[in-house]
Amino acid sequence: MINLTDSASVANKLQQVPDDVQLGTMMHAPFAVAWFDTQGHLLDCNHAFHVKANFDTTPSLVNSVHSIFPSINTMRWSQLLQELSEEPFIQSSEQILTPSGPSTTEITLRAISQNKNQHYIALFIGNILNDSKYQGIQTLQHEVLEAVAVGKPLNILMETICTRVEALAPEVVCTVLLVDNEGKVHPCSAPSMPDFFSVAIDNEPIGPQAGSCGTAAWRGEAVEVTDIANDPLWVNYKDLALSIGLLACWSNPIFTRDGRVVGTFALYYREKRGASDFHRQMVEACVHLCSLAIEHEESEKQIYHLAFHDPLTGLANRMLLRDRAMLALQQVKQRNNSLTVLFMDLDRFKTINDSLGHSLGDQLLKTVADRLRQQMKPADTIARLGGDEFIILLTETNASQARVIVERLLKNITTPIVMSGVEIAATASVGLSVAPDDDLDFENLLKNADVAMYKAKAAGRNTYQFFQKHMNDLVVDRITMESALRRAISERELEVYYQPQINIISNEIYGLEALVRWQHPERGLISPDTFIPLAEEMGLISEIDQWVIEEGCRQCVEWRKQGIDIKHLSVNLSAADFLNQNLLPTILQTLAKYQLATSCLTLEITEGLMLNSVPDTVALLDKMSEIGLGLAVDDFGTGYSSLSYIKQFPINELKVDQSFVKGIADDEGDRALAHAIIQMGAILNLTVVAEGVETAQQLEIIRNLGCPVVQGYHFCKPLPAEALNEWLQQSKFIQRA
Secondary structure, eight states: OOOHHHHHHHHHHHHTSOHHHHHHHHHTOSSEEEEEOTTOBEEEEOHHHHHHTTTTTOTTTOSBHHHHOTTOOHHHHHHHHHHHTTSSEEEEEEEEEETTEEEEEEEEEEEEEETTEEEEEEEEESGGGOSHHHHHHHHHHHHHHHHHHTTOOHHHHHHHHHHHHHHHOTTEEEEEEEEOTTSBEEEEEOTTSOHHHHHHHTTOBOOTTSHHHHHHHHHTSOEEESOTTTOGGGTTTHHHHHTTTOOEEEEEEEEOTTSOEEEEEEEEESSSOOOOHHHHHHHHHHHHHHHHHHHHHHHHHHHHHHHHBOTTTOOBOHHHHHHHHHHHHHHHHHHOOOEEEEEEEETTHHHHHHHHOHHHHHHHHHHHHHHHHHHSOTTSEEEEEETTEEEEEEETOOHHHHHHHHHHHHHHHTSOEEETTEEEOOOEEEEEEEETTTOSOHHHHHHHHHHHHHHHHHTTSSSEEEOOGGGHHHHHHHHHHHHHHHHHHHTTOEEEEEEEEEETTTTEEEEEEEEEEEEETTTEEEOHHHHHHHHHHHTOHHHHHHHHHHHHHHHHHHHHHTTBOOOOEEEEOOGGGGGOTTHHHHHHHHHHHTTOOGGGEEEEEOHHHHHHOOHHHHHHHHHHHHTTOEEEEEEETSSOOOHHHHHHTTOOEEEEOHHHHHTTTTOHHHHHHHHHHHHHHHHTTOEEEEOOOOSHHHHHHHHHTTOOEEOSTTTOOOEEHHHHHHHHHHOTTOOBO
8 A cells, every 4th residue: 555655745746737637637547536525525536436435335325525434524524624724735544434344544635626616635545556557557647747747848748658558568559649630640659669650650631440540539439449450440551550560459539628639549459459457547547648748738839829929910929030030140140141121011001990990900911911921931930010010031032032022022912802892902011121231130120121111101102112321311200200290289280271162153162171281390381291191100180180170160150250151161081080989979069169050061081981981980971961961072083983882871072083183184084084973973962072173274174074163272272261261351252141
């Protein structure tokens, strides 16, 4: 019988593994074990305990600690629990009922919790372990549990199990196979098998007739073949087994806790036979140990992957990227070759994300990541730093070679992607820096590639730029501009300009478009083409748009006090505005504050928002229309123009983009497109506004095409309120209340 030192060793080993693993391990242990609640009620036990406590003859009596151990009454149980609250485990000699009467046995008691309930486990080290073979199984379990606790590799754990099994049962040959996600087997441990056996079965598929192991994995149940030579399950593999003298095989599937078959544990025999009772008990314990070891390995891999990879795309993260870059730069120094760093940023991703929603934005990022993987060679590293920023390390690649690669990447990315019925043609801007020419420090190379990427965006997007020394000035300028824009918003440096819209049929002022301008204290007037995209990237555009509405409404009231009645005020909204749940309440509060009707305000949206609208956005547009707000499609004809989209949305105004108007006198195509838009608006009973009318000739053509409303420099350029007030006072188009 094992002494108290052995009993303490069991308790110590159990403390090194998680509680849920302990319970599973003990259920398959060759020694008797049971656990009780604080009242001493028996909760569960393993097979060895079932035998030792004589369940078969007294099943109704074996239900509490006292019915098993006569020496442990209520007072004694309370005393043991009190001692256990002060020690990790306690040992005791107690009486146990056996078929031949009470006898004394040594027990070890320790606490364990499961589902926040405290249970108390008794380890019974008694006659069940008298046989040295069973002691060997116990020793094997202790050794494997300890190896799992210290994180030894899976192949070493499996080698330990197979070697110990073959030492306990010299008549068997033990193997462990792993099963991958594609249903292929891979030898993990087979210490007594010749190498050619493992090579022959590696990557073989599991199936209904794949030997004992492949069939066991396929069925999810044990397969025992006592005659390999004549069993149909072995028809394709029997020559391999017979050639090394193996005549029988018993294989058990290895399951994870979620029910997946991840491997097989097999015993081969050199004679036609089945497994003995000892073999079965030994395999029961070993299969559980294998499952425990495989799950531990999977957990370790998952933790490693989470630590070094982007959770959304599975690409490398910044930490892994830096490690790979350090290694690649060492090779550049040693081998005198090149490394190219690509900094890729998706164009207008924020707009796409805001319009389509974040779930489809994530889908786009994953699609782009997959396309990048397809284009790169194994030695290259692709990483996602966050948002829509991707970094690629091109090893042993100079500038000339990188140029070919990046052109191929950009072409591949622009292939249209269909998501939720919407076709998106994504583009990207790429900056490149090359080691050793640009630098040999990774952080500097990354910064240089980032600088070049912004140069590519400034060059029109969907292109690439190599880093040049003077580009650092652009970075400083951008950082300065971001800081200045934040200050401009907080210190009211922004100003609203107004451009009149003229009804050329009635010769009246149709309305005003409110346009934001930035008067920088040092740089002067900054173009909206410069700071509006910057505001969108910085997430400030919604704040600016709301301020323009507020200021425009206030100014309309001022004009009315002067006898000038502005029928319509048009304000541009960005896609980001429609993600703000307070957008409509804020607009209504502003109108109420200045006692303006909803019909006074027209909100200009883009075709992209209309095309990519999610259900919430569509519902919001419908609500806006129902309460009387005007809705106009700005720059119509430059994006995804479609009659079906116009019909589906509550639009009451189309704005012909100025690019068509600019060429309307000389370009028949522009004239035809403008005419088509004007006709479509008339058919759908929409007001059509032509933007960018600068000459009398353009105005005459627009008039002849039937467009009722125009705006442009021919009448008036955008002006601040005070200057526009003078224009209104002098203009023949003034409407007075």
